[in-house]
Amino acid sequence: MKHIIIIGNGIAGITTARHVRQQDDSARITVISAESEHFYSRTALMYIYMGHMTYEHTKPYEDWFWKKNRIDLVRGYVGEVDTGAKRIRLIDDTWLDYDALVIATGSVSSTVNWPGLDATGVQGLYGLPDLESMEHHTRDIDRAVVVGGGLIGIEMAEMLHSRHIAVTMLVRDTHYWSSTIPAEEGELIGRHVRQHGVDLQLQTELNEILADDNGHVRAIVTTDEREIACQFVGLGVGVTPNVSFLKTSGIELGKGVLVNEYFETNIPDVYAIGDCNEFRAPIAGTDGSPRKAIEQIWYTGRMHGETVAQTLCGNRTAYQPGVFFNSAKFFDIEYQTYGTMNARLAEGEKTYYWEHPNGQQCLRINYAAKGEGVVGIHAFGLRLRHAVCERWIREHRPLPEVLSQFQQADFNPEFSENYTDQLAGKAPPRKSWLQRLF
Amino acid sequence: MLTNTQRIGLTLFLIGFALFVGSLSLSRYQLTDAVLTSTVKKEQLAAVESATSGMQGTVYGSAFGFVSDFKSAIAKLNDGYKARNEKDKIINDDYAFPVTKAASIGFFPDNSLLFFCLSLLLCVGGALLYIIPKKRQLPGIKNNGVFHNPATNRGWIGIVIGSFLIGFYVLLYFYPEYLTNWVLMFDPLSRLLNGGPASQWFVYGTLYTLAILVMGVRMLVKYRGNPYQQIRTVSVMFFQTCFAFLIPELLSLFNQPAQDLKNMWPLDYSFYFDYRLDQKIQAGTFGLFLLVWGTALWLIGVPVMTYFFGKRWYCSWVCGCGGLAETLGDPYRQLSDKRLVAWKFERVVVHGVLVFAVVMTVAVLYTYVSGQSALFGFLDSYSLRSGYGFAIGSIFAGVVGTGFYPVMGNRVWCRFGCPLAAYLGLVQRFKSRFRITTNGGQCISCGNCSTYCEMGIDVRWYAQRGQDIVRSSCVGCGVCSAVCPRGVLNLENDDETNRMPAINPILLGNDGIRVNV
Numbered sequence: 001m002k003h004i005i006i007i008g009n010g011i012a013g014i015t016t017a018r019h020v021r022q023q024d025d026s027a028r029i030t031v032i033s034a035e036s037e038h039f040y041s042r043t044a045l046m047y048i049y050m051g052h053m054t055y056e057h058t059k060p061y062e063d064w065f066w067k068k069n070r071i072d073l074v075r076g077y078v079g080e081v082d083t084g085a086k087r088i089r090l091i092d093d094t095w096l097d098y099d100a101l102v103i104a105t106g107s108v109s110s111t112v113n114w115p116g117l118d119a120t121g122v123q124g125l126y127g128l129p130d131l132e133s134m135e136h137h138t139r140d141i142d143r144a145v146v147v148g149g150g151l152i153g154i155e156m157a158e159m160l161h162s163r164h165i166a167v168t169m170l171v172r173d174t175h176y177w178s179s180t181i182p183a184e185e186g187e188l189i190g191r192h193v194r195q196h197g198v199d200l201q202l203q204t205e206l207n208e209i210l211a212d213d214n215g216h217v218r219a220i221v222t223t224d225e226r227e228i229a230c231q232f233v234g235l236g237v238g239v240t241p242n243v244s245f246l247k248t249s250g251i252e253l254g255k256g257v258l259v260n261e262y263f264e265t266n267i268p269d270v271y272a273i274g275d276c277n278e279f280r281a282p283i284a285g286t287d288g289s290p291r292k293a294i295e296q297i298w299y300t301g302r303m304h305g306e307t308v309a310q311t312l313c314g315n316r317t318a319y320q321p322g323v324f325f326n327s328a329k330f331f332d333i334e335y336q337t338y339g340t341m342n343a344r345l346a347e348g349e350k351t352y353y354w355e356h357p358n359g360q361q362c363l364r365i366n367y368a369a370k371g372e373g374v375v376g377i378h379a380f381g382l383r384l385r386h387a388v389c390e391r392w393i394r395e396h397r398p399l400p401e402v403l404s405q406f407q408q409a410d411f412n413p414e415f416s417e418n419y420t421d422q423l424a425g426k427a428p429p430r431k432s433w434l435q436r437l438f
Numbered sequence: 439m440l441t442n443t444q445r446i447g448l449t450l451f452l453i454g455f456a457l458f459v460g461s462l463s464l465s466r467y468q469l470t471d472a473v474l475t476s477t478v479k480k481e482q483l484a485a486v487e488s489a490t491s492g493m494q495g496t497v498y499g500s501a502f503g504f505v506s507d508f509k510s511a512i513a514k515l516n517d518g519y520k521a522r523n524e525k526d527k528i529i530n531d532d533y534a535f536p537v538t539k540a541a542s543i544g545f546f547p548d549n550s551l552l553f554f555c556l557s558l559l560l561c562v563g564g565a566l567l568y569i570i571p572k573k574r575q576l577p578g579i580k581n582n583g584v585f586h587n588p589a590t591n592r593g594w595i596g597i598v599i600g601s602f603l604i605g606f607y608v609l610l611y612f613y614p615e616y617l618t619n620w621v622l623m624f625d626p627l628s629r630l631l632n633g634g635p636a637s638q639w640f641v642y643g644t645l646y647t648l649a650i651l652v653m654g655v656r657m658l659v660k661y662r663g664n665p666y667q668q669i670r671t672v673s674v675m676f677f678q679t680c681f682a683f684l685i686p687e688l689l690s691l692f693n694q695p696a697q698d699l700k701n702m703w704p705l706d707y708s709f710y711f712d713y714r715l716d717q718k719i720q721a722g723t724f725g726l727f728l729l730v731w732g733t734a735l736w737l738i739g740v741p742v743m744t745y746f747f748g749k750r751w752y753c754s755w756v757c758g759c760g761g762l763a764e765t766l767g768d769p770y771r772q773l774s775d776k777r778l779v780a781w782k783f784e785r786v787v788v789h790g791v792l793v794f795a796v797v798m799t800v801a802v803l804y805t806y807v808s809g810q811s812a813l814f815g816f817l818d819s820y821s822l823r824s825g826y827g828f829a830i831g832s833i834f835a836g837v838v839g840t841g842f843y844p845v846m847g848n849r850v851w852c853r854f855g856c857p858l859a860a861y862l863g864l865v866q867r868f869k870s871r872f873r874i875t876t877n878g879g880q881c882i883s884c885g886n887c888s889t890y891c892e893m894g895i896d897v898r899w900y901a902q903r904g905q906d907i908v909r910s911s912c913v914g915c916g917v918c919s920a921v922c923p924r925g926v927l928n929l930e931n932d933d934e935t936n937r938m939p940a941i942n943p944i945l946l947g948n949d950g951i952r953v954n955v
C-alpha cells in the first residue's frame with residue numbers, strides 16, 4: 001500500500017488528498033499540518049474577525065468527512081525531511097515513512113527590516129495565530145495603521161474599520177495596488193476606501209515603528225518624517241513561500257521549492273504545490289500568456305492539487321493552466337479579472353475602459369492592436385460570467401463582437417441595472433423609486 | 439456603533455414594548471350577570487350563573503386568579519354532570535376567553551384606545567428611528583458583528599427573545615384568556631375594518647403585519663444596492679398587508695367568507711374542512727369562486743409557476759410565513775443547521791408532514807361526502823384533523839416555527855414542517871427552470887453563502903465543485919448570492935436541460951486534465 005504524505009492542509013494539500021482518494025481507493029493518505037486540526041478557508045479569515053462567521057463556518061467539509069474518506073489528519077509540525085530514507089520527522093520526534101511526499105506548506109508573511117518591528121501590536125495576517133493575536137491586540141484600541149497597498153492590506157483595513165477603529169493606510173505608490181491595476185481603477189478603489197472613512201495616504205512609506213515603555217507600538221514614522229499615533233500596525237506587504245524548514249533536506253530551493261511542470265522536485269517522489277513552490281521554467285496558460293513562477297492564490301493552489309493528484313495516481317500529468325482568473329473584494333466593491341491584465345499596457349495592446357457615472361463600477365478590456373482580439377477583461381463592481389470571458393479570451397474574439405454581446409457575460413443578480421447598453425454609449429437608466437427612497 | 443437617533447429609537451421602542459406587554463396586567467376582573475348574559479349561550483346561562491355565583495362580587499386583581507376560579511367552577515359543574523350521567527349537559531364551549539374579556543374593569547378597559555395608540559406608536563416609531571439612520575451608511579451588506587452579538591449568536595438576548603416568542607405563541611394558541619387586554623385594545627381597529635370586535639387572531643394578524651412592514655423597511659435599508667432583495671421584500675410586504683390582512687377583513691365586513699386569497703392548501707390545511715366548505719357553498723357564486731381559486735392555486739398555479747421561476751415565486755415573494763421569516767427573521771438566518779444530518783432529518787420530516795396533510799385531507803373529505811368518520815375502517819378523520827391542527831398547525835408552525843427563530847434560524851417551519859414547501863420543492867427539484875448557477879472556478883470556499891442560507895443548504899459544497907445548485911428546499915431568497923464576496927452565485931431561470939450538467943471534477947481554469955465523465 002502506497003503511503004502518500006502531504007505536508008500542509010491548505011487548499012493545495014487538501015485538493016490533492018481528495019483527488020487521490022477519488023481515483024485510488026487503496027492509497028494511504030496522511031495530511032500533516034501545524035496550524036489547525038481541519039482544513040479551513042484561509043480566505044475567510046477576515047470574516048471571522050468581522051463577526052460574519054465563526055471559525056466553524058470556514059471549514060468547507062464537516063469533520064466526519066476525513067474519516068469517511070480515509071484521509072488521516074495529523075496535527076504537528078514537520079521539522080525535517082530525510083529524503084534519503086524517505087521519511088519525515090515531526091517536531092515531537094516521531095518519524096513517518098512515505099512513498100510519496102507532497103509539500104504544500106503555503107506562505108509566510110513577508111516583512112521589511114523596519115526599525116521597531118518587534119514592538120507588540122505589529123503583525124501581518126496569514127493564519128489563525130495571526131488572527132488570534134490581532135483579536136487580542138486590537139481590543140479597545142481606536143487607531144491603527146496598515147502598511148501596504150495589496151490585497152491583504154486592504155482586508156486588514158476593512159477588518160479594523162468594522163470594529164470602529166480609525167485606520168490610516170500607507171501606500172507607496174501614486175494609487176492603490178499599482179502593481180496590478182491601472183490608475184483609473186486604483187483611483188476608483190481609493191475613492192471608495194476614503195468614502196468609508198479610511199485615511200488613505202498615497203506615496204507614503206513606513207520608516208520606523210515607535211514603541212512605548214512596555215514595548216507596545218505607540219506610533220509610526222513615515223519616510224517624510226511624519227509621526228502617526230496608533231496602537232496597532234498591520235503589515236500587508238506580501239507573502240513568501242514557507243520553505244525554511246527544508247533548508248537541510250537536499251530539496252532544491254529558490255524562493256520556493258523548485259519544481260518542473262509536473263511539480264517534481266530534484267528528489268524523486270517529492271512534489272511541491274501551492275503557494276510554496278516555484279517553477280524552474282516559466283509556464284504559459286493555454287491562451288499563450290506567461291504565468292508567474294510563484295503563484296500565490298487560492299485557485300492555482302487548487303489546480304496544482306488537482307494536477308499532482310493525477311501524477312500520484314500513476315497518470316503523470318503536466319500542469320497546464322487555462323486562461324488566468326482571479327477575484328477580490330475591496331470593502332463593498334467586487335473585482336474579477338480574466339486573462340492578461342497588466343498595470344501598464346503591454347506593447348501592441350490597446351485598451352477599452354468604461355466607468356459608470358456613479359464612479360463605483362468599471363470595466364476594462366485589453367485587446368491586441370492588430371486584429372482587436374481580446375486578451376484580458378476585468379471588472380470592478382460588476383459580476384462577470386467566468387465561462388464566457390474565458391471563451392472570448394481563449395478564442396481572441398475581436399473587441400467589437402465582445403462589446404456587442406456583453407450581455408452574455410453579465411452575471412449580476414436579477415433586476416440589476418442593465419449596464420451593457422451603456423457600453424455602447426447609451427445613458428444610464430433613471431433610478432427607480434425604490435433606489436431613490438433607500 | 440449606534441448614533442444618538444438610534445439610541446433614542448431603541449429607548450422609545452423598549453418603552454412602547456414594555457407598555458404593550460405590561461398592559462396585560464393592567465385590568466381588574468369582576469364577574470357579573472351582565473358579563474355572563476353577553477357571553478354564555480342561553481341554554482347554559484342559568485347553570486353557569488349558579489356554578490360561578492361564588493365569584494360574583496369579588497374583584498380580582500389579576501387574570502390568573504379570575505381564570506383559575508372560573509375554570510374550576512365550570513369543571514366542577516361538568517364533574518357533577520358526569521357523575522349524574524347527564525352527558526348532554528356537559529359544557530364544552532370555551533368560555534374562559536370571552537368571559538375574561540367581558541369581565542375586565544377599571545382604568546385600562548376605559549382607556550384601551552390610548553394604550554393602543556401609545557404603545558404601537560412608540561414601538562413602530564422607535565423601531566423606524568433605529569432602522570432608518572443606517573441609510574447613511576454606504577450600500578453593501580454588512581454582517582459585521584453578527585456572531586459577536588448576543589442577540590444573533592444564540593446568546594442571552596436571543597434566548598430572551600425566543601422565550602418571549604414561545605410564551606406568546608403558547609398563550610395565543612392555548613390560553614388566549616390571558617391576552618384579553620390586547621384584544622380589548624384592538625377592538626376599535628377591528629370594528630373599523632370588519633365591523634366586529636377583535637379576536638386574539640385579529641390581534642395576531644395585525645402584529646404580524648406590522649412586524650413584516652417594520653422589519654421589511656429594515657430589509658430595504660440593509661440590502662440597499664441589491665434590487666432583487668429590495669423588490670422581493672416589497673412584494674412580501676404587499677401580499678401580507680393586502681392579501682393576508684386587509685382583504686379578508688373587508689370580506690367579512692361584507693359578510694363573505696374571509697379568505698386569504700394567496701394562501702393555499704396544504705399550508706392552509708383546513709381549506710377542505712366541512713365548516714369551511716359549507717361556508718363557501720352558502721356564499722353562492724363568490725363562495726364557489728373561492729373554492730375554485732383555492733384549488734386551482736395549488737393544482738395548476740404551483741406546478742406552472744414553479745416550473746418557470748422555482749419555488750421562490752411563493753416562498754420568498756408571496757407567502758406570509760415566508761414573509762415573516764424574511765423580515766422579522768432575517769437577523770437569525772445564519773443560525774440554521776447546515777450539517778448533513780440536518781438535511782437527512784429535514785427530508786424525512788417535511789415529506790412526512792406532506793403525507794400527513796394529504797391523508798388527513800382525504801379522510802376529512804371522505805367524511806364530508808360519505809358521512810362516515812372512519813376511512814378504511816380505522817383512520818378516524820376527526821382525530822386526524824385535530825391531531826394535525828394541534829401538532830402541525832399550532833406547535834410546529836407557531837411555537838416552534840417562530841418561537842425558535844433566535845435559536846434555530848428563521849425558516850424552521852418552512853424547512854422542516856411546511857407541507858406546501860415540500861410540494862413546491864418536489865416540483866422545483868424535478869421539473870423547473872430554476873437553479874443557482876455557480877460561476878466557473880471563482881469560489882474561494884469562504885463559507886458566507888452556506889452560513890447565511892436560511893434553509894441550511896450547504897451552498898459552498900456545490901459552489902466549490904463548480905456545480906449548479908438544484909435543491910428542493912431552496913426558497914430562492916438570493917441571500918447566498920448577495921453575500922458571496924466573489925460573485926460566484928446567481929439565481930437564474932433558464933433552459934431546463936442545462937441546469938444539471940455532468941459534474942466535471944476538474945474546475946474551470948485547469949486545462950491540463952481531461953477527464954471522461
Ligand SMILES: Cc1cc2nc3c(=O)[nH]c(=O)nc-3n(C[C@H](O)[C@H](O)[C@H](O)COP(=O)(O)OP(=O)(O)OC[C@H]3O[C@@H](n4cnc5c(N)ncnc54)[C@H](O)[C@@H]3O)c2cc1C
Pocket residue numbers: 007008009010011012013032033034035036042043044045046076077078079104105106107125126127152155242245273274275276296297298299301326327328882
Ligand atoms: C488573509 C488572506 C486572504 C486571502 N484571500 C485570497 C483570495 O481572496 N483569493 C485568492 O485567490 N487567494 C487569497 N489568499 C491567498 C490564498 O489563501 C493562498 O494562496 C492559499 O491559501 C495557499 O494555499 P496552500 O494550500 O498553498 O497553503 P496554505 O493554505 O498556507 O496551507 C499550508 C499549511 O501548511 C502548514 N505548514 C506549513 N509548514 C508546515 C510544516 N513544516 N509542518 C506542518 N505544517 C506546515 C501551515 O500551517 C498551513 O496550514 C489569501 C490569503 C490570505 C492570508
Ligand code: SF4
Pocket residue numbers: 874890891892893894895897907911912913914915916917918919
Ligand atoms: S440556497 Fe441561496 S437562495 Fe436558496 S434558500 Fe439558501 S440562501 Fe436562499
Ligand code: SF4
Pocket residue numbers: 880881882883884885886887888897898901902921922923924925926927
Ligand atoms: S460565498 Fe461565494 S466564494 Fe464563498 S463559499 Fe460561497 S460561493 Fe464560494
